[in-house]
Amino acid sequence: MTQQPHRERVQVGIVGAGPAGLLLSHLLALAGIESIVVETKSRAHLEQRIRAGVLEHETATVLRETGLGARMDGEGxxxxxxxxxxxxxxxxxxxxALTGRNVMVYGQHEVVKDLIAARLEDGEVIxxxxxxxxxxxxxxDHPAIHYSRDGAMHEITCDFIAGCDGFHGICRASIPPEALTLYERVYPFGWLGVLARIPPASQELIYAAHDDGFALLSMRSPQISRLYLQCPPDADAADWPDERIWEALDARLARSDGFRLTPGPILQKSVTAMRSFVCEPMRFGRLLLAGDAAxxxxxxxxxxxxxxxxxxRVMARALERYFARGDEEAIAAYGPACLRRIWRVQRFSWWMTQMLHRFEDDSPFDRRRQLAELDYVVNSRAAATTLAENYAGLPMDWGDGP
Structure with missing residues (x-):
């Protein structure tokens, strides 16, 4: 006899408990909209997974304004x-000085911890x-999420599904391929990222362009440093023993004023491939994509x-308008509004990448052009302001909300 699934009904079903899915659920709850978040990983995995950690000015503001900023402000x-x-x-x-805005260094996994704690206060919504x-x-008009858990089958019927399950998730893959246009650029290098138990050697991030390749000095706390090295996209972290990593970092971050790194215990190391990717549209029927899924x-x-x-943030506003007054136009405007900001950010991320990295087919001309571009940015207030404005974060309301 076929097992009948346990059935539930909710206004918004969310696939993925990363920052996008969790924050969406939190924003919807503040608007009185019910949601359930479905996630394939464990809570421990999500809270321990090390990812990025630089929050734009407005991202930090959103967390504060929605009651999620206390630990960030205390520890970030x-x-x-x-x-x-x-x-x-x-x-x-x-x-x-250039924009009146700053950024907050606070690990993504810490944001996830805060969001999970906040959502679980509302009951079993994850x-x-x-x-x-x-x-x-x-x-x-009645999409559904199906899953199995603890040996039982489950079905959640919704008004809308939010696909917040990442680049490799099932949501975007569930849209007919002919309904999507995919834009992609794969870069011929990756980043070797390491987490080290050493105090950061700089109070602020250092983005370094070097003949051997890019390096980045970042941090996660006053005791933990996060460092990156440009490497081949297919590099194996096992081929990078600690001594080799510190030698490469020391060479790429060395300065004429005597600045040097002090090696210490490396806690984690991994290689991340580099790509630019955009999926259009970000909506198919009652499925809305967000974050890395798009x-x-x-x-x-x-x-x-x-x-x-x-x-x-744009999606939550659109859903609030829909449930308040049946505003279908707000739902239709969601993707186009987000894509304006997405393409602006794609341009900035591409610009920073091409300016700071060594490309395998670089000629001597290309290298001198890169150095001239860097020289221009640091010596022109207008150019520095462009970088600062984008890095601290373009206003989220620049035509982004339905």
Whole structure:
């Protein structure tokens, strides 16, 4: 006899308990809209998964205004500037002086912890450890999420489904391919990222362009540093013993003023491929995509999680208008509004990437052009302001909301 699924009804079903899905659920709850979040991973996995950690000014503001900012403000690191380093010298870009805005360094996994704690206060609205997740009937007025958990089958019928399940998730893959246009650029390098138990050697991030390749000095706390090295896209982290990593970081971050790194214990290391990706449209029927399910940016601009926050803020407003007064136009405007911001951020992330990395087919001309571009940015207030305005974050309401 076929097992009958346990059935539930909710206004919005959310696939994925990353920052996008969790924040969307939180925003909807503040608007009185019920949601359930379905996630394939465990709570421990989500809370321990190390990802980006630079929050735009408005991202931090959104967290504060929705009651999620207390731990961020207590433990995060507010940065009023950053450094561009090349030709053996570091040059500070003063974000606060140029734009009146700063950024907050606070790990994505810490944001996820805060969001999970907030959502679980509302009851069992997150379903961890789900298997066989699928979305169905997305082109009807009653789409559904199916999954199995603890040996039982479940079905959640919704008014809308939010696909917040990442680049490799099932939501975008459930849309007919002929209904989508995909834009992609794959870069010929990756980042080797390491987490080290050493105090950060700089109070602000250092983006370094070097003949051997890009390097980035970042941090997660006053005791933990996050560092990156440009590497081949198919590199194996196992081929990078600690000694090799510290030698490469020391060479790429060395300066004529004697600045040097102090090696320490490396806690984690991994290689991330680099790509730019956009899916259009971001809506099919009653399925709305957000975050990495709809777009990927290279991490050079520190924009991934910030773009996801912008997406779900627009989506939450659209859903609030729909449930308040049946506003279908707000739903239709969701994707186009988000894509305006997404493409602006894609441009900035591409620009930072091409300016700071070594490409395998670079000629001597290309290298001198890169150095000239960096020299222009750090010596022109107008150019530095362009970088600062984008890095601290373009206003989320620049035509982004239905």
């Amino acid at each position: 690191l507010a940065h009023d500037g950053l450094f561009l380093q090349f030709a053996g010298a570091a040059h500070r870009i003063d974000l606060k 379903r961890f450890d789900c298997a066989d997740v699928a979305v169905r009937d997305i082109d009807t 777009h990927i940016v290279p991490p050079t601009g520190a924009k991934g999680m910030n773009l996801a926050v912008g997406d779900v």
